Amino acid sequence: MDRNDRVIKTTIIYFMGNFASKILGFILLPIYTAYLSSADYGTVDILMSALPLIAPIFTMQVTESVFRFLMTDETRDDRSKTFTNALAVFVFGLSVFAILYFPIGIFLKFQYVFLFFVYFLATYLGIFLQQVVRGLHRTVEYALSDFIFAAVNAILNIFLLIGPGLGGESLLISSIAGSLVISILMALRTKIWQYIDLKKISKEEIKKQLKFGLPLIPTQIAWWVIGLLGKYILISFHDASDNGILAVTYKFPNLIILINSIFLKAWIENVITEFEAEDRDEFFNRGLTSFTVFTVSMTACLLPAIKIYNLLTIGGEYKDAWIFVPLLMIGSSFNSLATFLGAVYTASMKTKIALITTMISALCNVVLSFVLIPLFSIWGVALSNMISFAVLYFIRIKSVGNIINLKIDFPKLIPSLLLLMITLFVYYTLNIYWQIVAAGILVLFTLYLNRNLVLHLWNYARKNIKF
Known part of the structure; x- marks a missing residue:
């Protein structure tokens, strides 16, 4: 199987598990907005959003290092050594968290103290095992676990919200x-x-994993700053209901992250395995151009559909959420493109460069957030995120070019960029009926711009799927 087919195969497997599972959460959005007040939803969202800030410190990012080293381990002994040492670090980190958590939580008297503790442990146990399974090249099991999680989560949410009416606790x-x-x-x-x-527990193996993982701690925290600091500043200067509206608004740009994350999981695995190939630069450059065209055109294609969905299904306090979506969508597109470039850091084990680029973007986000959010509320969040992710993308273009011979085919990007500009005009000026017409036309344009990708998928399906 050639590299392109391998990327497609892995992407399809992840799609069947990940996308089908994550879309359940999007479908449940009307239930959340109907049975949860914006303040209640905002409070739980703040707690859940705190996890990516706290977890890297205590897990020491062995969830990432165990995946990276298992991917290239060739023998069972090597895999056993990697897993055992990663597990030792993981258990140690969670034990420290447990010792520190309750005195602090009880002293601060914050809501859902015990539930959040269990939520933290359960979530990161699941993530750790998922990364192990993925590193063992068990992509089917990995994708299936995402689907099962979403199904259990969705069923219980419906039951607990509509039945006992537990409110925010039901989400946890x-x-x-x-x-x-x-x-x-x-x-x-x-x-x-x-x-x-x-x-097989050894200081040398633990040091090797920590050398890879420790730079990812501030990197992950910086990602949190870029993506979530705005929520905390928003709730400080305004109120929880604004954050509830923002939480609903984020569901839409998260579609970009969701769709692209499926491909990016497959992509990073192939970049790792192909990093020493002679034609790796050509392989990466083709992938970057195709991925950029796909991301920009998909953003344009989704915008009218999102506005239609919002106007038809979401009302009450959340009815104006659609106004803020385009800026957040563009920010999410830059985020996806920066993540694509970041695969080079993982493959080359240069996680310190990933840290530096992300910290610059995070600093930009901090400054913009404190300036814009007090003045412009949700608009300030959207602007600061979009600019920060754009900064991250352009910095990584420069830094990745120092590792591989990076070449971007700019003429191929122009049609998709023009399509996005036209879509933004349509989004803010036309009524729902014209949005429906625009959505249909944009689907056709998106298929045309990505015709090579569509053709490759079609050929792969004809060769490998028998009816």
Whole structure:
């Protein structure tokens, strides 16, 4: 199987699990907005959003290092050594978290103290095991775990919100249950205990994993700053209802992240395995051009559909959420493109460069957030995020060019950029009926701009799917 087919195959597997699962959360959005007040939704969203800030410190990012090293481990002994040492670091980190958490939580008297503790442990146990399964090249099990998590989460959310009416607690309880279910299933499916060998615990292996993972701690925190600091500043200068509206608004640009993350998971695996190939630069440059055209044209294609969905299904306090979507969508597009470039840092194990580029973007976000959000509320969040992700993208273009011979085919990008500009005009000026017409036309244009990708997918399907 050639490289392109391997990328497509892995992407399809991830699509069947990840996209189908994540879209359930999007479908449930009307239920959340109907049964949760914007203040209640905003409070739980703040707690869940805090996880990416706290977790890297205590997990020491072994969730990333275990994946990276398992990907290239060739023998069972190597895999056992990698997993056992990663597990030791992971358990140690969570133990420290448990010791520190309750005194601080009880002293501060914040809401959902015990539930958040269980949510933290269950979530990162699930993430750790998912990364192990992915590193073992068990892509089907990895994708299936995402789908099972979403199904359990969705069913319990519906039951707990509509039945007992638990409110914000239902979101945490449902997520805990989903994480525990997939953790048990992944452990049983892969017989993960067979890779545990305490005799293989060594300082050298732990140092190797920490050398890769530790620079990712401030990197991950910087990502949190870029993506989530705005929520905390917003709630400080305005109120929880504004953050509730922002949480709903984020569901739409997160579609870009969701769709692209499926491909990016497959892409990074192939960049790692192909990094020493002679034609790696050509392979990467073709991928970057195609991915950029796809991301920009998909953003244009989704905007009218999002406005139609918003106007037809979301009302009450959340009815104006659509106004802020385009800036956040463009920011998410820059985010996806920067992540695409970041695959080079992972493959080359130059995580310190990933840290530097992300910190610059985070600093930009901090300054803009404190200036713009007090003045412009949700608009300030959208602007600061869009600019910060754009800064990250352009810095990474420069830095990745120092690792590989990076060449961007700019003429191929112009049609998709023009399409996005026209779509923004349509989005803000035309009524819902013209939005429907525009959505249909944009689908055709998007298919045309991505015709090579569509053709490749079609040829792959004809060769590999038998009816």
